[in-house]
Amino acid sequence: MSTSIAQVARLLTEIPYIEAHPGITLAEVARVFAVPPAQVRKDVLVAIYCGLPGGYPGDLIDVDLDLMDDEGALYLTNPTTLDRPLRLTVAEAASLHLALLAVRSLVDGGTAATIDGIILKIADPAASSVELRLSAGDEAVRRVVGRAIVDAERLELVYDGASRGVTTRPRVDPAALFVRQGAAYLTAFSVDRGDWRTYRLDRVVAARPTGESAGAHGAPPDPEGWAKSLAGSVTARLTLTDEARWVAEYYPTSSQVTRADGLTEVELPVISPAWLVRLLLSLGDTVRAVEPPAYAEAARDRARQALAAYEALGLARGNAG
Amino acid sequence: MAARNSERLLNLVIALLATPRYLTYDQIRDRVEGYQAAKTDDAFRRMFERDKEDLRGMGIAVLVGPSAESSGEADGYRIRPDDFYLPAIHLTPAESTLVGLAASVWSEPALAGDVDRAMTKLRTVGEPVSTEGLRFLTPRLAAREPAFPVLWEALLARQAVEFTYHGRPRVVEGWRLILRSGAWYLLGRDRGVGVRMFRVSRIEDRPRRAGEPGAYTLPATDTIDERAKSLEPAPPVATVVVALRESAAGDLRRRGTPAGVATPEGYEAVAVPYALVDEVARAIAAAGPDALVLEPGDVRDRVLAHLRAVAGGGS
Structure with a gap:
């Protein structure tokens, strides 16, 4: 993609964004658009030469350059119709749709309904082109586990272990949920073993709060590390x-x-x-x-x-x- | 120079959006700041054609139609606001926050970039709250199959693809890419054969785009859903009663329901529904002495044959 195409594509969103946030800083816009602040400044210097055909002063996009360079604050006056961003491209919509479905597979019913609401609002034209099915087990288990993580509670699981083929009842302090290779997993500190363990969610038959608080075990290990340790x-x-x-x-x-x-x-x-x-x-x-x-x-x-x-x-x- | 190009492109977008009528070449050359630099008619047209392609590359629909001066021929250009703008939606803070979480899902850089751009656009219609409370969720999606990127782009562009599958060259119109059990599948119409499901990892060469984008339309979503069901497990046709050793063979126990049948000491009886005898026999054999078929006899014979093959001669 040429630098001009990337810049114009960004400006089509940057202009309405800055207009909607009077006084926003260069640094903040840079963070949202994932470019250096110097690039935002360059973008602004392009925008001020653009406007409605005719080119009269009142037809052009205007930014207070003194405020930008002295205080880093952006105030943008926009006489054009660019008050909303460009709609999502098919590729953007399809990638986002699948990503939202992946998040949906990890959350409880209420949050899943919120995600369905987003998908409905976005009215994704690519929706029928993509589909995702993950093994994430029982919704009731995810709800209990999710709440226990947020509230730092200890759980007792009924778990059909894959490695030994034996059903156990580990007491765990749950820490994180992740998805790899089409299945959802729980990272939890096993109280009985005194170490971090990974549990596949669709093998968790039941999860029951013990009424005890979770202990302090520091940050859970990175799921990538778990995948590598298997490899x-x-x-x-x-x-x-x-x-x-x-x-x-x-x-x-x-x-x-x-x-x-x-x-x-x-x-x-x-x-x-x-x-x-x-x-x-x-x-x-x-x-x-x-x-x-x-x-x-x-x-x-x-x-x-x-x-x-x-x-x-x-x-x-x-x-x- | 780059800044000049950006200014001209952006001015072109604004002009084509602002006009209720189709603008002719001459009107665009006159009105849009930046084209005055073109010394000749030819130079202007080349410049404009390139700009038009750049806009289409960004996903902007530049329409062609008759201008006010036209006697019928399509000699003008415009962008319809309805095609251009993000719909007038608003996302709640909770919704925006979930979109923010979605931005970290893809490990494929191209797709991750697409979600980032989508998220940035959606930032204008809703501000996320802190994602701190959702940090314990880290879903990741990958598409490591080498054939995936071409299939993805072609599917979204409605462009046919050519590839070799099961030793045969195919031309396929993609309908849907499906991720299931960690593997990607392409559902589509093989022009030579009919509607088929292709496992992407089994494509034997690097797929090529064939023909023009927009060469076909998708059937109704219901039709695609119906065909996509072929990936789901077949509905159970029968039940096998298995004696499971306590605390073992959890995979079978989760599938089944308790069966009120007498069992040997230390076992419990579970009725396991199944669609394919071969599949359930393998699942039972996997548990070895922890799962014994009580009835029916034909499933038991399959499991016994399976176990004898593993046990080898002399047992």
């Missing part, structure tokens, strides 16, 4: 048939190679050994090789235990062998 952990290499190729798309992989025989080799971070064993059990014979082999052995043990349990119940009939 940096132990990895496993799986050889997948075409049927299981979704694994390569669903989970973050550190490498992915399609071999000459059509099988796909992927390397992925092991969230926990129990998690990988469950993945192997669900994939069955669509995974052809596992490296290191200890994970395949653990999956084999679990499968044999399950078969023995069926046997013990007299339910293992059928095509045994």
Whole structure:
């Protein structure tokens, strides 16, 4: 985009903005428009040469330059019809629409209704071109968690842990909600473990206030750090048939190679050994090789235990062998 | 020089907005400050044509129509205020604050820039209060698929795209980009085949724009919604009763409801609805000895076969 196009696009919003805020400072306008104050000054010096056709003094946009340079304060007189900004472009509307939907996925019902109101007001022409579905669990859980964060309250969660596949009842001091990879998460300080933990919201079956206040644990860790710590952990290499190729798309992989025989080799971070064993059990014979082999052995043990349990119940009939 | 260009462009916008009639070349050259610098007719026209394209690039609709002097031919230009201005809306402080929060959502610089510009425009119709109280919310969206930017721009411009998918070259009119479970999908009409859903990460080459922008119109939103449903899980067709070991297999327990059936010690019975036998059998097998199918027998056989494949020979 040429500097003139960027400048004119900005001026179309800057002129009505400054007009609507008499006495606003150069620095404040610079902050709102994310440009240096010197750029705002340049923009103003363009604006004062513009106005209605004819070019009589009263037809031009006028700014008190003395006040601008002495006090940094802007007073703008605008005889033109530029009293409202340019409407949102399709790209602006579509990007904003998706961003608002992402925020909506984290908040309680009341705030979600406010967001629906914004979307309705903006009457986004791109609305039907974009769609977003995030797994953010139960609205009632989000409401309780959101309120507990604001009020610094301790919660008891009922949580279906993904890493061990076990349901637990951790007592936590909730701190932040974030979205990554299509799902919403809670960052909370686990009182029982004495450390920060990340909980996937759609695995939180219930959240109950304990009536206790949350402790002081400092700032929660950055979600980016959490994503990186997963990426940096132990990895496993799986050889997948075409049927299981979704694994390569669903989970973050550190490498992915399609071999000459059509099988796909992927390397992925092991969230926990129990998690990988469950993945192997669900994939069955669509995974052809596992490296290191200890994970395949653990999956084999679990499968044999399950078969023995069926046997013990007299339910293992059928095509045994 | 840049300042002169900006002044001329801005004066052009103001003049085309202020006129109730279409302005001819001559009127624009006469009235709009900045075009007097053009020495010849040709130089003026080149300058004006370039400016007109720049305005359209900003998303400003410059209309062409008959001027007052015209005997019918479209010889004039104007901008209709209704096309130009942000609608006369007002955002409450709470609404503006949420828009401010939305500005930090995208990790894609191009899309983040678009939201920033939208937010700045909306600042003129509502002032946010402090976002301090919402700081605990940090939703982030990403679009890492290399094919995404071209699909996004083409879709918003209603321009067809060409790409290879499942080994076949396609020409697709995009209808909707959908983010689901962390993956982007393009719903659209493949000109050779019909309406299809494409997983963006499976596009095998870099998509190219094909033909002109505005080459097609979107069907009704209801029609698109209906087609987009193909990404949703199919409705359940049957139920399987599973004995779940206490405090284990939470994924299955969340899906189901308690079933009043006798179970072995330490287990509880849960009825789990499902659409596809293969899917539910994998989900049950994943839990190993923590989830045992009580009934029906055909689902149990699937799970047993699955477990035997993992257990290997000799069991």
